[in-house]
Structures are given as C-alpha cells and as structure tokens.
Amino acid sequence: MKDKIWLSPPHLSGKEIEFVKDAFDKNWVTSIGENINEFEKSLQSVLRDDVEVCVLNSATSAIHLALMMLNVSVGDEVITPTFSFVASANPIAYCGATPVFIDSERDTWNMCPVALEEAIQDRISNGKKPKAIIVVHLYGMPAKMDEILEIADKYEIPVIEDAAEALGSTYKGKSCGTFGRFGILSFNGNKIITTSGGGALVCHNQEDKDNAVFLSTQARDNAPHYQHSHIGYNYRMSNIVAGIGRGQMEVLDDRVEARRKMHDFYVELFKDIDGVEVFSEPTEEYYSNHWLSAMVINEKITGRNREELRLAFLEDNIESRPLWKPMHLQPVFADAPYYGTDVAENLFDNGLCLPSGSNLSDEDRARIKEVIAKFFS
Incomplete structure (x- = not known):
C-alpha cells in the first residue's frame, strides 16, 4: 500500500x-x-x-x-x-x-x-x-x-x-x-x-x-x-x-508560506474545472494562513459530489475530510437556538478539506493531482 x-x-x-x-x-x-x-x-x-x-x-x-x-x-x-x-x-x-x-x-x-x-x-x-x-x-x-x-x-x-x-x-x-x-x-x-x-x-x-x-x-x-x-x-x-x-x-513564517503554497497548488489544479470553487480570500484585506485548503463542488455542474471525491482519495490512501458539520445539526446541541439560512448546511453537504500539510512533497502533490485528474476526466 x-x-x-x-x-x-x-x-x-x-x-x-x-x-x-x-x-x-x-x-x-x-x-x-x-x-x-x-x-x-x-x-x-x-x-x-x-x-x-x-x-x-x-x-x-x-x-x-x-x-x-x-x-x-x-x-x-x-x-x-x-x-x-x-x-x-x-x-x-x-x-x-x-x-x-x-x-x-x-x-x-x-x-x-x-x-x-x-x-x-x-x-x-x-x-x-x-x-x-x-x-x-x-x-x-x-x-x-x-x-x-x-x-x-x-x-x-x-x-x-x-x-x-x-x-x-x-x-x-x-x-x-x-x-x-x-x-x-x-x-x-x-x-x-x-x-x-x-x-x-x-x-x-x-x-x-x-x-x-x-x-x-x-x-x-x-x-x-x-x-x-x-x-x-x-x-x-x-x-x-x-x-x-x-x-x-x-x-512559523516558513509553515505559513508552505500552507499558502498548497492553497495556490489547488487553485491552479482546479482552475479549468467548472463547478469547483477553492476557498480563497475575498479581497486583499484578508490574509489567510490557509491552515486547511478546502473546496466546494457543485454536483449539478460536475456530475460528481464531495463524498465520491473523498472516497477516490481514500482509495489512494490520501486523507481528506468533509467540512465541519454545523453545530445546530449536532445531536448534543439539537435544542439550541439557531439564526440564519442554509449557507453552513450547503457548505457541509458540498465541501471537502484537502491535504494541506506544510511537509507535503512533490511526490505527494503528484499523487493528489493524479487522483483529481482521473476523478474529473
């Protein structure tokens, strides 16, 4: 393996x-x-x-x-x-x-x-x-x-x-x-x-x-x-x-730079795939360490969903995870008040956290790229 x-x-x-x-x-x-x-x-x-x-x-x-x-x-x-x-x-x-x-x-x-x-x-x-x-x-x-x-x-x-x-x-x-x-x-x-x-x-x-x-x-x-x-x-x-x-x-500075480069790697990887959005800063006022790089898949456009991608990664022994499940949907907080619409729920349903380590190698990135190419081909 x-x-x-x-x-x-x-x-x-x-x-x-x-x-x-x-x-x-x-x-x-x-x-x-x-x-x-x-x-x-x-x-x-x-x-x-x-x-x-x-x-x-x-x-x-x-x-x-x-x-x-x-x-x-x-x-x-x-x-x-x-x-x-x-x-x-x-x-x-x-x-x-x-x-x-x-x-x-x-x-x-x-x-x-x-x-x-x-x-x-x-x-x-x-x-x-x-x-x-x-x-x-x-x-x-x-x-x-x-x-x-x-x-x-x-x-x-x-x-x-x-x-x-x-x-x-x-x-x-x-x-x-x-x-x-x-x-x-x-x-x-x-x-x-x-x-x-x-x-x-x-x-x-x-x-x-x-x-x-x-x-x-x-x-x-x-x-x-x-x-x-x-x-x-x-x-x-x-x-x-x-x-x-x-x-x-x-x-610390090196680790932040490496995480941001992983984010840039995913932006480049997905730039020509319609229906995929990589989580990025909305304006230059925001500077993220990109602790975790994440993406959202529009299944209506791609014909694929985030769970299928997670399993494709898993088959190659690559860890990825769904975005956080909203707290108001957790059994332990089922009775707590909630205000808003369905933004968080949609993110959870369609989003995936991607391998983001500051110590990922070029070989690791090549494996990730290969899975993505095969999945969306």
Whole structure:
C-alpha cells in the first residue's frame, strides 16, 4: 500500500528537542520555567499588538477561561458560529450557559453579521441579552471583523476571538486573535505549529493575564499554605511542552508560506474545472494562513459530489475530510437556538478539506493531482 498522505500532519523543525532538553537539564519539568516565558514572549512578538499571552494545555481551556473571566454562568447565552469545530461551543456548556448558533456568510464562511444582529435583537426582545460573542476564523480565514465588532459594540457585548486555526492570518494588516476582548490560539497536533497539544489565551492587559494564570493553576491564594477562595482549573501549559512551542515558533513564517503554497497548488489544479470553487480570500484585506485548503463542488455542474471525491482519495490512501458539520445539526446541541439560512448546511453537504500539510512533497502533490485528474476526466 502507498504511504498515507495526511490531511494536516505535524511538521517539526528539529530545533524543538534543544528546548525540551534544556527543561530536563535544568529540572524545570513543571508549569513554570524559561520555556513558558519565552514561548509567550515570541507569541506576543508575532501578534504585534501590545498583547499579553497565557499559554495553556488547550485552546478549549482558553475559551473556557475567557468565558469564566467574562462571568458567563448558568442560564446565560453565548453567541457562536454554527460552522465550526465543537470546541468552540463546548466551553459554553461547561459554564452551564446556552450556545446561540449563527449561520455563515458566503464570502469567508465565517459568522454572518446580518444573522448575528438578528439573533441579538431577538434574544434581547425575549429578555435574554447574550453575555458574549465567540467569533471563529475558519480554516485560517479571517472573519468580517469590522462588521462584527461594530455590532458587538452597538449592543455592548464582549467578543472572544477564536483564532485557533488562524495564527499567522491577518485582517487589514492586524493579527487574528487581537481584535476581541480575548483571543484564542491552538497548538494541537494538526495546527500550523504544534506543541503536541496546547493553546493560549490572548489578553490586552497584564491584569487579565495574571487572572488567567491564577485560574489556570488551581486558583491558589497568596498564602504560605494551600488556600483557595475561588474555583480554579489545571489548565497551564507545562514547561516541557512550551519547549516544543519555542522550536516551532522559529519556523512559523516558513509553515505559513508552505500552507499558502498548497492553497495556490489547488487553485491552479482546479482552475479549468467548472463547478469547483477553492476557498480563497475575498479581497486583499484578508490574509489567510490557509491552515486547511478546502473546496466546494457543485454536483449539478460536475456530475460528481464531495463524498465520491473523498472516497477516490481514500482509495489512494490520501486523507481528506468533509467540512465541519454545523453545530445546530449536532445531536448534543439539537435544542439550541439557531439564526440564519442554509449557507453552513450547503457548505457541509458540498465541501471537502484537502491535504494541506506544510511537509507535503512533490511526490505527494503528484499523487493528489493524479487522483483529481482521473476523478474529473
């Protein structure tokens, strides 16, 4: 059997082991240490917006902490896109709150500003003003932040910016993850850079970061004994894992460039195939890291559908996946409110995520090209 071509495999630089070894050599195998401090500084430097970063064990933990710090609790409602991974919505349930799902718009596949304002107005009219808005930059594509922030400011609702997939992406020259009251980053094994598992909470002041560190380390009060006046969590990143992150940060620009080149590869590959659209920036104001390249197939034009293409890839041992199944269609959130039309549903029915790794070889691309040529011939 041919070697597996994965959708988005980890891509290590070889430098990570130096920082991990340093943690062992200095016996800093805990949740404090030089790797954590330096990893946070490097992230702050890349985001370039005078931010403070708290690294954690996952992006899901970061969303949960952001919600906690905005006092989201039982009975509250939080607005979030329906078209996203479940980790954008699960932390809302952790707080005992209810997610209110919003449809996508067609330009960026992200939260639709029109449906967002409709939802806010309707929830307020029912006596339930949303406590927060979670915005997602899907597959690395920036959302329409100007419009979304204008609406959020109008109704005085804080924004949590889920940039888990968007490290290295910008909107109008400003880094994704720096627009909201809080930003979220992910370093999961399939992300643009990885620490094997991990995430970060992006804050705009030292007080918020200090509070995040406090809550993520079991909320231990400043006392010589173990005293706790608040509920805390075991969410802080370890110094060993942060060492992997330091090594990865040294190649972040290269990884973004490689992912964008994979996107360009697909644009060229599909340019003469009617009925296929490659997910791309709508204007030059958007700069996507193209964490995952994706496409939509119009079956009425091509006579083929995305599931047939997925199976054709699978037959050649190439991984591809359908786009996210909308959250309002998930059994676990079947009773949650939803606002919009059928944009996200159509994307799910007709879209496919394509192999996007920054370490794909020319031989890998040739295999992908061969499958595509055969499938549409």
